[in-house]
Amino acid sequence: xxxxxxxxxxxxxxxxxxxxxxxxxxxxxxxxxxxxxxxxxxxxxxxxxxxxxxxxxxxxxxxxxxxxxxxxxxxxxxxxxxxxxxxxxxxxxxxxxxxxxxxxxxxxxxxxxxxxxxxxxxxxxxxxxxxxxxxxxxxxxxxxxxxxxxxxxxxxxxxxxxxxxxxxxxxxxxxxxxxxxxxxxxxxxxxxxxxxxxxxxxxxxxxxxxxxxxxxxxxxxxxxxxxxxxxxxxxxxxxxxxxxxxxxxxxxxxxxxxxxxxxxxxxxxxxxxxxxxxxxxxxxxxxxxxxxxxxxxxxxxxxxxxxxxxxxxxxxxxxxxxxxxxxxxxxxxxxxxxxxxxxxxxxxxxxxxxxxxxxxxxxxxxxxxxxxxxxxxxxxxxxxxxxxxxxxxxxxxxxxxxxxxxxxxxxxxxxxxxxxxxxxxxxxxxxxxxxxxxx
Numbered sequence: 001x002x003x004x005x006x007x008x009x010x011x012x013x014x015x016x017x018x019x020x021x022x023x024x025x026x027x028x029x030x031x032x033x034x035x036x037x038x039x040x041x042x043x044x045x046x047x048x049x050x051x052x053x054x055x056x057x058x059x060x061x062x063x064x065x066x067x068x069x070x071x072x073x074x075x076x077x078x079x080x081x082x083x084x085x086x087x088x089x090x091x092x093x094x095x096x097x098x099x100x101x102x103x104x105x106x107x108x109x110x111x112x113x114x115x116x117x118x119x120x121x122x123x124x125x126x127x128x129x130x131x132x133x134x135x136x137x138x139x140x141x142x143x144x145x146x147x148x149x150x151x152x153x154x155x156x157x158x159x160x161x162x163x164x165x166x167x168x169x170x171x172x173x174x175x176x177x178x179x180x181x182x183x184x185x186x187x188x189x190x191x192x193x194x195x196x197x198x199x200x201x202x203x204x205x206x207x208x209x210x211x212x213x214x215x216x217x218x219x220x221x222x223x224x225x226x227x228x229x230x231x232x233x234x235x236x237x238x239x240x241x242x243x244x245x246x247x248x249x250x251x252x253x254x255x256x257x258x259x260x261x262x263x264x265x266x267x268x269x270x271x272x273x274x275x276x277x278x279x280x281x282x283x284x285x286x287x288x289x290x291x292x293x294x295x296x297x298x299x300x301x302x303x304x305x306x307x308x309x310x311x312x313x314x315x316x317x318x319x320x321x322x323x324x325x326x327x328x329x330x331x332x333x334x335x336x337x338x339x340x341x342x343x344x345x346x347x348x349x350x351x352x353x354x355x356x357x358x359x360x361x362x363x364x365x366x367x368x369x370x371x372x373x374x375x376x377x378x379x380x381x382x383x384x385x386x387x388x389x390x391x392x393x394x395x396x397x398x399x400x401x402x403x404x405x406x407x408x409x410x411x412x413x414x415x416x417x418x419x420x421x422x423x424x425x426x427x428x429x430x431x432x433x434x435x436x437x438x439x
Contacts, residue, residue: 039080040433041087046080051436055079058234067236068222075225078234080436085231085423086147088430093146097306098153100145104310107379108141152381155419161410169406182247182255183280184239185220190229191272193428207266207273214263220277229272241282245409248417251276271420292355296390297366298348300334301341303383313384317377321386324374331374331388340383348388352395354404362387 037045055072058079062069069075113123127137187210189203210227214220224237232238244252251274254264258278267274300320302313320338323329332347339348350358358366361380366387369375375387 036435036438038434038436039084040431040435041084042091042431044087044091046083046087051076051080051083054083061235062221062225065221065236065238067225068219070222070226075234076436078225078228080434081229082231082234084430084432085427086143088426089147089150089423090143092154092426093150096150096153098146098149099306100142100149101304101309104304105138105142105145108145109138112141151419155422156415159411159415159418161407161414165410166403166406169410170402180281180283181241181243182278183241183282184255185224185237185277185279186230186232186239187220187224187228187237187275188230188233188271189227189273190424191270193424203273204266207275211263211266211275214275214277220263237277243409245405246412246416248413250274270417271424291394293392294352294354294395295366295392296352297350298331298335298388298390299341299343299350299362300331300339300348300386301344301383302338302385303340310379310384314377314379317384317386321374321376324386352393354400357404 035047035049038048038051039046055076058075059069070078109123110120113120116123118126124134127134187207189207189210191200191203195203206227210223213223221236221238224233225235227233228237230237244255247255248269250267250269251264254267255276255278258264260278260280262278264274264276264278267276300317302308302316304310304313316338320329320334324331324334332349335344335348338344341348343350353366355363357363359380359382361378362385365375365378365385366389369387369389371389371391373389375385377384377386379385
């Protein structure tokens with residue numbers, strides 16, 4: 001059973017992105033008579049109409065943030081590169097038969113509206129007032145969900161954190177449970193896969209030039225929008241609040257001595273060269289014992305796929321639940337046969353779970369059960385579940401919590417680094433023909 005950080009990976013863009021509207025352009029339709037092709041990604045075209053719509057959306061974002069706009073031609077190239085990377089991901093998702101069915105899409109849109117305290121009609125009105133067509137919005141959300149599922153499959157599911165890594169992390173990070181957070185902005189100059197020394201030298205010269213401009217008083221967010229190769233570049237490089245555990249050690253070491261408003265020197269990582277600006281910091285240490293209510297639970301998971309729809313997964317679990325509640329079937333035996341989770345070998349046993357260890361949908365259903373009860377089929381980002389609570393207890397989890405926090409932090413950090421590397425490799429092997437400068 002995946003922990004909460006995986007939900008963030010799988011659903012963050014789909015559930016929180018609508019105020020940004022950047023995704024809402026979706027995939028362009030056929031080239032219009034008054035339109036032209038600005039890039040070809042493998043065999044698919046990106047049109048000037050699509051690029052123009054995304055640029056206008058990005059301009060609105062930057063204006064809402066109060067970020068000075070870079071020159072139009074620079075912004076167009078930055079946005080075009082982001083569209084290219086998105087298109088490459090969507091093509092790979094299609095090639096591997098990943099899909100998002102209409103029922104899942106509607107649930108995601110419903111959660112977006114609910115999180116913004118809007119009814120669906122009011123939500124559609126807000127989109128319309130911002131010039132966002134409903135069909136384009138739905139396609140944008142579907143695309144974000146596809147890319148999130150692709151990342152989960154290609155990157156996150158392959159990340160492994162060993163006990164030795166956890167031990168080493170705790171030994172070298174005595175503030176692993178610190179509640180301190182950094183509010184950051186970021187400029188990335190991405191290095192290509194297998195970059196030569198000459199390429200790195202050119203990037204270094206460019207980074208040094210940017211750093212000189214920052215220290216001379218030029219606006220960091222404008223320079224990020226102008227130069228950064230990171231997806232957040234078109235948002236002024238804003239990363240938002242991050243705990244030290246969610247940042248590479250390279251970053252946290254450089255940030256510890258900074259005061260708000262200061263910038264790091266140029267930092268080198270496998271992804272390229274970085275410049276960070278510390279906007280603010282908050283929080284402090286958390287100490288002392290902590291007692292929480294733990295739940296011992298087990299589950300049966302059925303994952304959806306191109307051949308197993310949401311309706312079919314729900315139906316299968318309803319049948320299994322009927323066998324368990326009225327037919328006297330053994331939960332552990334059914335889990336071994338039917339569950340698609342790694343816990344299947346243990347009869348679906350998830351062990352003792354702390355609050356926050358599972359995704360919200362799973363935790364809400366689990367918390368509503370009494371010991372011995374079996375839930376109705378519930379859906380999470382990982383598929384459909386039957387959940388049974390075995391017992392509950394109050395436990396001092398200071399040590400366990402510390403190790404779990406360390407493991408989650410390491411997993412998230414490794415997943416972020418692996419995803420950046422995977423995206424770079426995907427981009428490098430994607431055929432791209434630029435036509436932006438052609439009449």
